[in-house]
Amino acid sequence: xxxxHVTAEGQxxxxxxxxxxxxxxxxxxxxxxxxxxxTSRDNRVSREYRGGLLSYVKAxxxxxxxxxxxxxxxxxFTTMFDLYALPEDFPGYNRAVGISDxxxxxxxxxxxxxxxxxxxxxxxxxxxxxxxAMILSDPQKLDWEYLDHEEAIENLVALGKDKNPxxxxxxxxxxxxxxxxxxxxEYDKVSAGVSVVQRIGLDTLRCRCMxxxxxxLKLEGLKEDFTCQESSERT
Numbered sequence: 117x118x119x120x121h122v123t124a125e126g127q128x129x130x131x132x133x134x135x136x137x138x139x140x141x142x143x144x145x146x147x148x149x150x151x152x153x154x155t156s157r158d159n160r161v162s163r164e165y166r167g168g169l170l171s172y173v174k175a176x177x178x179x180x181x182x183x184x185x186x187x188x189x190x191x192x193f194t195t196m197f198d199l200y201a202l203p204e205d206f207p208g209y210n211r212a213v214g215i216s217d218x219x220x221x222x223x224x225x226x227x228x229x230x231x232x233x234x235x236x237x238x239x240x241x242x243x244x245x246x247x248x249a250m251i252l253s254d255p256q257k258l259d260w261e262y263l264d265h266e267e268a269i270e271n272l273v274a275l276g277k278d279k280n281p282x283x284x285x286x287x288x289x290x291x292x293x294x295x296x297x298x299x300x301x302e303y304d305k306v307s308a309g310v311s312v313v314q315r316i317g318l319d320t321l322r323c324r325c326m327x328x329x330x331x332x333l334k335l336e337g338l339k340e341d342f343t344c345q346e347s348s349e350r351t
Contacts, residue, residue: 118339119191122150123179125169128247129196131310137335140318145339150196154178169197172206176232183235189346192338194239194331198246199225200286207232218244218283222327239338241331244282247305248292250313252281253324257315258300261308268299282325 120141124130133150141148152166153175169175175197183193199222202209208228215221226240233240243249251258255272262269275295276284284292296303303309313321322329 117190118146118342119186119188120146120148120335120338121182121186121191121193122148122196123175123182123193124150124152124196125198126152126167128305128309131306132247132313133196135310136314136318140332141335144336146335148335151182154181169201169203172203175203179233179238183233183237189237190342192237192239192342193235194241194335195229197242199242200245200291202242219327239331239334244325244327245284245286246292247309247313248296249281249284249325250316250321250328251296251309252276252279252284252292254316254320255296257312258296258308260315261312262300262303265300271299272296280324280326282327 122129122133122137124133130150130152133148138148138150153169154164154166154177155168155170155174156165157163158165175195179193179195199218202225204210206212206225206229208225212221212225212228215224222242222244226242229240229242230238252272253276255269255276258265258269258272272295281292284290284295288294289298293303293305318332322332
């Protein structure tokens with residue numbers, strides 16, 4: 117079995133991996149686990165603080181540490197970071213800002229991160245633009261958590277009807293999460309967000325969110341790729 121370690125930006129992504137991604141990948145012979153980015157450590161009380169992509173330098177250090185901790189050929193590593201509010205010290209950031217096509221931009225950044233980490237077991241992933249893009253792939257499912265917000269949900273359905281949810285932008289007031297909060301101020305991404313995404317399902321998500329779908333396809337093929345690699349090395 118392939119072991120897949122996911123470095124998640126925050127608690128929402130962590131919950132998504134555990135509740136949605138891991139059960140799905142288990143069908144493909146892949147055991148997935150996750151932990152949030154290490155942001156600080158208090159050595160006096162042997163305590164770590166995790167969650168929030170505050171800087172790439174800290175994220176890289178945490179990823180490299182995990183790569184060393186589980187230095188086995190059957191292990192794979194990936195990330196679940198948001199393009200929205202990506203730290204400016206991210207590799208390739210300044211060049212990426214000038215790339216107008218969002219898909220080209222995010223792939224450029226992933227490639228830059230891959231080259232910086234320099235480990236063939238590492239499969240980088242950056243979400244366009246944040247977790248809530250998945251919810252906007254089918255916002256009607258918000259009614260599972262917010263029964264008394266029919267009009268608000270209808271507004272979000274209308275918003276997502278003719279738009280690619282991954283391209284709903286990264287403006288301070290117009291990013292996916294901000295649009296949802298405008299309609300449903302009490303929206304809670306950790307508790308309700310993951311529950312709604314579960315209701316939407318991966319089939320809908322991969323159809324509506326192309327970049328997410330590409331990532332899922334890569335992850336689903338990890339075991340087959342590893343088997344082919346092992347077979348090639350033996351011959």
